[in-house]
Amino acid sequence: MILYRRYIWFICIGVALLACPSCICTAEAKDFVVVIDAGHGGHDPGAVGRISKEKNINLKVALKLGKQIEQNCPDVKVVYTRNRDIFIPLNRRAEIANNAKADLFISIHTNSLANNKTAKGASTWTLGLAKSEANLEVAKRENAVILYEDDYKTRYAGFNPNSAESYIIFEFMQDKYMSQSVHLASLVQSQFRNTCRRVDRGVHQAGFLVLKASAMPSILVELGFISTPEEERYLNTESGTTNLANGIYRAFLTYKKEQEMSHNGSSNTPLPETTETAHTQPVFQETPATRPDKENKEEGIVFKIQILTSSKPLSPNDKRLKGVKDAEYYKEGGLYKYTCGASDDYNQVLRTKRTITTKFKDAFIIAFKNGKKTDVNAAIREFKQNRKK
Numbered sequence: 001m002i003l004y005r006r007y008i009w010f011i012c013i014g015v016a017l018l019a020c021p022s023c024i025c026t027a028e029a030k031d032f033v034v035v036i037d038a039g040h041g042g043h044d045p046g047a048v049g050r051i052s053k054e055k056n057i058n059l060k061v062a063l064k065l066g067k068q069i070e071q072n073c074p075d076v077k078v079v080y081t082r083n084r085d086i087f088i089p090l091n092r093r094a095e096i097a098n099n100a101k102a103d104l105f106i107s108i109h110t111n112s113l114a115n116n117k118t119a120k121g122a123s124t125w126t127l128g129l130a131k132s133e134a135n136l137e138v139a140k141r142e143n144a145v146i147l148y149e150d151d152y153k154t155r156y157a158g159f160n161p162n163s164a165e166s167y168i169i170f171e172f173m174q175d176k177y178m179s180q181s182v183h184l185a186s187l188v189q190s191q192f193r194n195t196c197r198r199v200d201r202g203v204h205q206a207g208f209l210v211l212k213a214s215a216m217p218s219i220l221v222e223l224g225f226i227s228t229p230e231e232e233r234y235l236n237t238e239s240g241t242t243n244l245a246n247g248i249y250r251a252f253l254t255y256k257k258e259q260e261m262s263h264n265g266s267s268n269t270p271l272p273e274t275t276e277t278a279h280t281q282p283v284f285q286e287t288p289a290t291r292p293d294k295e296n297k298e299e300g301i302v303f304k305i306q307i308l309t310s311s312k313p314l315s316p317n318d319k320r321l322k323g324v325k326d327a328e329y330y331k332e333g334g335l336y337k338y339t340c341g342a343s344d345d346y347n348q349v350l351r352t353k354r355t356i357t358t359k360f361k362d363a364f365i366i367a368f369k370n371g372k373k374t375d376v377n378a379a380i381r382e383f384k385q386n387r388k389k
Helices: 002-019 021-025 054-072 090-099 133-148 164-170 178-194 229-235 238-264 346-356 376-388
Strands: 032-038 076-080 104-111 122-127 200-206 218-225 301-310 328-332 335-343 364-369 372-374
Touching (some): 032 090, 090 104, 133 200, 178 364, 301 346, 301 376
Parallel strands (some): 122 200
Antiparallel strands (some): 301 364, 328 335
16 A cells, blocks of 8 residues: 555656646757768778878868867757768768757768869858759769669669769759758858868759758768869868868857847857958958848848859959849848849749859749748748739
């Protein structure tokens, strides 16, 4: 009887604890989760240079990036797809991120060119249809990892990484995280350019399987060219890998702080100090484009085509605008994001985009609602519903 009474007593306490609001409030909040993916590994070396293999460069930068986050961001949980030299299937990498309910997925790679061609610089990629042969070749090389896997044809539904026809699946893909992914990619490139002093090869889109399967904002970073001797030597120095990891880390801090400010109105994440000095030669002129910040006056839904991102405002005659006359910008995260072709008719903007991609191969459609940037997929659905009325 005594044991029975104790049993009932413990049940009552448990129920009271579950029902008590103050107990729920003191529960630990969910960490910000970032998954860091070091590309290749194990029997997959990735690109091979004269003195090194891509898999080892990727892992060094990934571990250094993770260590900086772990040491300086106590509210962030870092998850690695691999922390040593082992092979992880491509679909498993995305699965790790999805199972961790990650807020960000950062995949780290090293670029390469065939036939003794040389190139310099870092680039950052998001999911999308490759708009050029060069972009497609990057995706083909990274997706070729699946050829190391058993039964890859079944696992990836017949996808052939070396066939251009397989990449048609990315043409009709609606990525609800595109805007966030592109923004993070822009922040990374800004750091590579301004902090790391690396050649900026820009933000691009291509059909990467590892990004396709991840259900969160995701980017793939190409640190440099292992096929270029000078770059390979840099990528194999402690200072080189530390510098690149620091650039990605600073971009991560900026992105995290912006997300917290947007959702909570406040943030404890410190922004990294700027490294730009007074003697630094400005990259862009200070004059804004033709119709700056016009979106602040717009009502309803307006679709636009985002064509490029800059750390400073451009002159209307800047060659980067490639003669686009209706260019305008909006500011986000300290960056100037240039758009054109504004219209409340999505179909018209879609037609304009097909024309503008001859000049800006990685252009994509964004949306504003009552002057504020909004989810483009939701805006398209609303536009279609209004058309039916």
